[in-house]
Amino acid sequence: MITSPALSQAAAARQWFLAREDLGALVEAIRGTGRRVIGPTVREGAIVYDEIQTAADLPAGWRDVQSAGSYRLERASDERAFGYTVGPTSWKRFTFPPNLPIAKAHKATFGFEQPAPSVPPVAFLGVRACEIAALAIQDRVFLGGQFTDDDFRARRSAAFIVAVQCTTSSSTCFCTSMATGPEVRGGYDILLTEIDGGFVVQAGSPGGAAIVAKLPTRRPSHAEAGAAVDNVESVRTQMGEPLPMAGIGDRLKLQLDNLRWAQVAERCVECGNCTMSCPTCFCTSVIEQSDMDGKSSTTERQWDSCFDVAFAKVAGGDFRARPRDRYRQWLTHKFSTWWDQFGSSGCVGCGRCITWCPVRIDVREELAAIAPPIAPVEHPMAVEPVAASPGTYSIARLASVRPETEDTTTLSLTDLDPAFLEGRPGQFVMIALPAFPAVPISISRFRANAIDLTIRAVGQTSTALVNLHPGAKVGLRGPLGTFWPIQEAYGRHAVVVAGGVGLSPLHGLVDALVANHDRFESVSLFYGSRTPEDQLFRDDLAAWTASKAIDVVVTVDRAGPEWKGRVGVVTNLFDMISWDCTKVTAFVVGPERMMQASVQGLISKGVPTDRIHVSMERHMECGIGLCGHCQMAGRFVCEDGPVFRLNDLGDMFNREGI
Amino acid sequence: MHARAMDDYAAVIAMLNHTWFGAELSPETQERLARLGEIQDFEADEVILHEGDAAKEMGILISGRLALRTLVPERGPVTILSVEPGDIFGWSAVLADTQAQSTVVATESSQALVIEGIQLRAALKEDHALAASLYPRVLKAVARRLRATRLQLLDLFAR
Amino acid sequence: MATSGRTARPRVAVAKFASCDGCQLTILDLEDQLLEIVSRFDIVEFPEATSRRSPGPYDIVFVEGSISAPEHIDQIKELRKQARVLVTIGACATAGGIQALRNWADHDAYRAAIYAHPEWIESLATATPVSEHVKVDAELRGCPIDPGQLLELLTAVLVGRRPQIRDEAVCRECKRKGIVCLVVAGGQACMGPVTTSGCNALCPTYDRGCFGCFGPRAGANAKSWSAELLKSGRPPEEVWGLFAGFTGYAEPFRSVITELGKSKG
Known part of the structure; x- marks a missing residue:
């Protein structure tokens, strides 16, 4: 401060x-x-x-x-x-x-x-x-x-x-x-x-x-x-009379499905002028500018806006695809979820967003229409300054490259800053190459002197990364984010549910569960993928199965006649759970739709919502809570996540447009 | 296919009790099904029902694994679902004049309680207690499959 | 990733259809970088710069101009076959350009009004963007294109990554540059809120409202913006002109123009 x-x-x-x-x-x-x-x-x-x-x-x-x-x-x-x-x-x-x-x-x-x-x-x-x-x-x-x-x-x-x-x-x-x-x-x-x-x-x-x-x-x-x-x-x-702002944060949270969001979005031209003029909006993106000789590149941070159509995009889709989602994101962040993150309102009442809106949207009218006053609720206002820890790059060397599937590759990185080896399963790194913007990748495996990153080639940086050869250098920041609370499964049935490439952020957790299997009532991995060819870590799956320390059950959505294993969606696997599901601690990662179906399946079997942990994926530019891209209601996925306890997400989990 | 005469209905009922499908049926229904059907063994790769054939029998899988396959032109047979122990196959046989919706193949050596469709339908028509007990169970199995199919349709792993 | 040495220089061709050559001139205007560019790219076809001709195939083809004459259709298809990467440059190639104004007009009457011998002129009734005829790999927008975006595209090709060409409102560039909003403070007409960036807010920098020459940005709410312009008292003809000017044939500007045309009669 x-x-x-x-x-x-x-x-x-x-x-x-x-x-x-x-x-x-x-x-x-x-x-x-x-x-x-x-x-x-x-x-x-x-x-x-x-x-x-x-x-x-x-x-x-x-x-x-x-x-x-x-x-x-x-x-x-x-x-x-x-x-x-x-x-x-x-x-x-x-x-x-x-x-x-x-x-x-x-x-x-x-x-x-x-x-x-x-x-x-x-x-x-x-x-x-x-x-x-x-x-x-x-x-x-x-x-x-x-x-x-x-x-x-x-x-x-x-x-x-x-x-x-x-x-x-x-x-x-x-x-x-x-x-x-x-x-x-x-x-x-x-x-x-x-x-x-x-x-x-x-x-x-x-x-x-x-x-x-x-x-x-x-x-x-x-x-x-x-x-x-x-x-x-x-x-x-x-x-004149101040606006009734008491409890506006909670009032807005109750109005996420209000029809007014769609109405105001019809007027909003998403120019982003409100966010640019706002004295507190802080979202940024980075752009890379390379010299033509390819020898050096500059990373420039620019003001960005959550109204940008690509702001919340990841490889699989857009979390805030509709204008109403983006307007709601901005308004609820300013007046509601800012409290959760920073202990205050994000609005100071300067009125710039009203004056400089070319289609004359008045945030005061929208607030009054969307979230009229209810009984006020007290907010705690306690934010302790924490010591700085700059997100600086260290250089690592690529030790090996292993193709996993047609589009997914595992890179083993060595010569690491020791901090990475002390990371925990579930955490991620920001990885960059000169001229290529940094991307968040979860650590799939911790080895004695190396970490593995399993990368699906979908964007420019990820494609460049998987085309590297052993010996190449990469820039790393991290390890970042929350990790799997493995001790919460001690004495209980540890159930890992993975979908597709979602096995990657769970790999390190499975390793830890296998190594400590006697601390758990039972350990199981349910792994679903689209086809047998889409399975990651096939050797590891076989080794885990052979270890007898974990019950590995895999299924695919469809297969050719040569596949003799299970076919059917991953939720079908829950039918084989015969134990007391109130004693299950579950760890779930996959595409969001798959996680939603899995979580629903687990809850219907009786798994308590505070015993389900999920890892969320969002667009990230910085990875350290400063760029604003990965915001999910009152949380930054990079800092407060990616691993979340399900009931901490409340009804934000799988809500459209958050 | 190898069929065994089973005079020991008690053993069949015990097997049924270990299945997801059979465990919640009334004791009377379990006995009726045991008497109606016969235990059959299938070898790996044995075809039990052909897609498009008359749905002549319904089975309750006791052990092993079956694949439900459908033929996609230019892609060959595609497995759309595996039947795991406890689940049913050939449920269309509960209805008259229907065809098998997919080819049923044993992917490993398997054992099932198989009931002729004609006999099953006749029994259901005349024994209302049996119908009241069996239909909800079949419906539940079909609903479960419908739910799974819907998830597959959503393509959970889409990019 | 990057090509190494002179021998592996990508073969580049520049082609034109119906256009004013202004975008080609933008390439030649990159005076400080021209030597660097020709040392890294083998520019084998460039009618505005050289009479030397060289057949395909080419690694990159830059296409300027709209498809406006009957022979253009076969020519662009042939060019596509010869191009590993086809990049359209400028408002004409990406959106039909000013020529596309005829798409809402009586073609024969236009032709008769302009040419002494209209019977000598063979042209199509519509001027259309290249992407209506062949697959386009990348677009550089604007009338003319922005030299910075062109350099970024060339550099990205050398580095081996996707060019970083943002698609955001021109307003964003105004705000970053600290330009006072011409609409809010000046009451000017401006296409900034619905137009994609890339020009670094060139016109607003010189106190002129955006003409929309870079065309609609993804998700542009053209409907709301045209309604706002009408509400602020501008006659429908003026609003029609704002949207139709350079890139009116591109959706969603096209729908706004069609709608305004109906009310204009």
């Missing part, structure tokens, strides 16, 4: 008056400390945030008129420098740039360079209460989890905050509903409140106090101090 050093209460409460004509002294004083000043300025018919050289660059005498889908500048009747609300730019442009080179790969040396961020000191001038709240949300998203974003940390730490109290509001503003404003309550170095003739100034940090000391200030009169308070209070009155 980024917090300024504390200032004594008395110092923080001290106020000065700065005349309007002396505002330039503030800009100069800040620039004098070697900081660039970013602040509001008029450009392209709007007040945007850009570099400020002098106070003359500020939008004195301009006001904005905003409504859904419309923004216009007008001359104001006074010369206030900050007599507008918030414009198209949000500060995330400077804390979380829209395009950021994050790595460079060199083919000759097989080096993955992830440059340490170097950010010159900067000052944000004119930060509003809702925007300070947005910065605090970004802090929780980028710095509050297990993995942190070093570039954000550097940019955030480099920023000196000059906050400005709002003395007016737009029709799109709803900070009072989100409890983020209108008053600035902290998180600044200097705070300005504009009144007739000048500003009431307060310092919020020793750095801020040092700047204020250089300004030609005097103590404000009682009238001036009073006007400052009244001006901010008038904004609250202007905005």
Whole structure:
């Protein structure tokens, strides 16, 4: 978390008056400390945030008129420098740039360079209460989890905050509903409140106090101090009754099947402008740019949007295929599942998503229509910052390549960072090649000095990986994600249900079950695949069967006459379970439809839902909870999963469009 | 095929009791079926019923494995389901004038209780207690197969 | 993966049908990379650049222009047979282009209005994208194409991966560049929300609404956008023109135009 050093209460409460004509002294004083000043300025018919050289660059005498889908500048009747609300730019442009080179790969040396961020000191001038709240949300998203974003940390730490109290509001503003404003309550170095003739100034940090000391200030009169308070209070009155937001998170969760999602999706053009304008939306994708000589490539991170049609796509299909799924994802994330992930709302009430929506969708109207008020529910607000652990690449060497089926291949990797060997069955790695974007692959087997990755060649990176020859190098990050809670099956019947390539993330678990088989009441593997040719790990299946430590039952959906084994869907196999199913702990992986059928079959046999563990597949770009692609309701599949306890997923399991 | 006369109905009933299909039938039905049918042994690769032939008998598999195959032009025979011990085959014989829906082949040496369709239908017509006990069981077996077929139709492993 | 040495350079041909040659010029405009390109690709057919001719087969064929004349149909089929990879370039080849405006008009009347001797002109009643006639492996959109996307495609061929050509709204590029929305703040007409990216928001950068020359993006909600343009007070003729301009023959723009045409009468 980024917090300024504390200032004594008395110092923080001290106020000065700065005349309007002396505002330039503030800009100069800040620039004098070697900081660039970013602040509001008029450009392209709007007040945007850009570099400020002098106070003359500020939008004195301009006001904005905003409504859904419309923004216009007008001359104001006074010369206030900050007599507008918030414009198209949000500060995330400077804390979380829209395009950021994050790595460079060199083919000759097989080096993955992830440059340490170097950010010159900067000052944000004119930060509003809702925007300070947005910065605090970004802090929780980028710095509050297990993995942190070093570039954000550097940019955030480099920023000196000059906050400005709002003395007016737009029709799109709803900070009072989100409890983020209108008053600035902290998180600044200097705070300005504009009144007739000048500003009431307060310092919020020793750095801020040092700047204020250089300004030609005097103590404000009682009238001036009073006007400052009244001006901010008038904004609250202007905005009217706050929206009934109590319990909105739970209210939305009850409305996932509301018909309104489809109606709003008919209007929504999925341009993504709401997400781009939003000061807290943080989804990104990476693109690879290769030099034509093939010697080096650059990985650039770009702002992306969950409204993108390919955002939740994996090789097997699209988890949010319909526009209504994507609109629901965005709105429920902002107002509901953000609480589950980050302990706060994802919305600060700045209203940018309303103003900058070209088809004039007003999120306040949608919330009121979809999730009208019910009795409020208290939310815990406890997010402990965790130490940073950057997701940096290490290089591994390809020891062997074994074809499993027509399109699936197992790679054995060696010369590993020891962390990988200490990984647990169920975890995955992000694997990359120079010029090819990283993809998530689960670890199928842990060997003495190697790990196996079993890869289906479906995309560009996976195809390139399976075409490598022994000796080739690959870049790895990880091991990542949750693992199979094997101890939960101690003393019980351990049942592994695998479908198709789903046996891959279960292979390591089966190895562990076999090695410790006497700790379980029984151990069985039910493995279904489409045809006998689609079976993975045929040698291992035979070895497991021979070991007598596990009961291996395989079936295929269809087969030619030469196949003498079972034919039929994998759920048919549950009929042979003769033991007490309340004593079963099940581990299930396969294509989502197969998992759904299997889980239903297990539940109908009496297996408790807290004893069923599944591994989910989602699109991932980063693997460390920062890119937003793998979000599944209130969880990131990369960090909170991929292994989930079924009842932790609740009704999100197999729900359409999540 | 090798058929054995079974005077020892008690032994057949005991076998039935070990099957998924037979275990929940009433004792009267179990005895009736034991008397109606005969225990038959099949060798590996032996064809028990041909697709399209009159559905002349229904069987309850006691041990071994049978494959239900259908002929797909240009692809040859495709196994669409295996019958595991406890399950039934040739259930169409419960209905008059029907044809076998698939070819039934033993994939390993197997043993089944086989009942002539004509006799079974006659018994069901005249013995309402038998009908009341057997029909729901057949229906359950068919429903189970329908459910599995539906899952297969969904192609769970589709890409 | 990548080809090695001069001998293994991929054989490249550039072909054209009904078009203005602007996309071919984009290739020649890659001045800084041209030497690099010719050292890595063997460009054997390129009417805009050289009179040298060379028969197929080719590794890559870039096709510019729409299928507009009777002989084009056989020519493109033959070209397809000669091409390992066929890439269409530009709005004409990918969507029919401006010529496709005639698909909604009286062909004979157009011909008579433009040419002194219409009887000398043999042309089809419709101008259609190449993909209506043969299988297309990749598309580069735009009028003209974007040099950056072209370079990415060439580089990807050398590296041995799929080109990273995103399909997102032009709005995304505006937002990343920090361009203030011309629709919301300026009241301009703009096709950005329904048009696929790739131009790096070229027109909005110069304060002009997007003309839609890159064509509809996947899942473009053209219906909602045309309704919004009408609701904001624009006459149906203007909205018709916005959608029809460069890529109107591509769905879902085509349906919007047909619908507007009905109401226009």
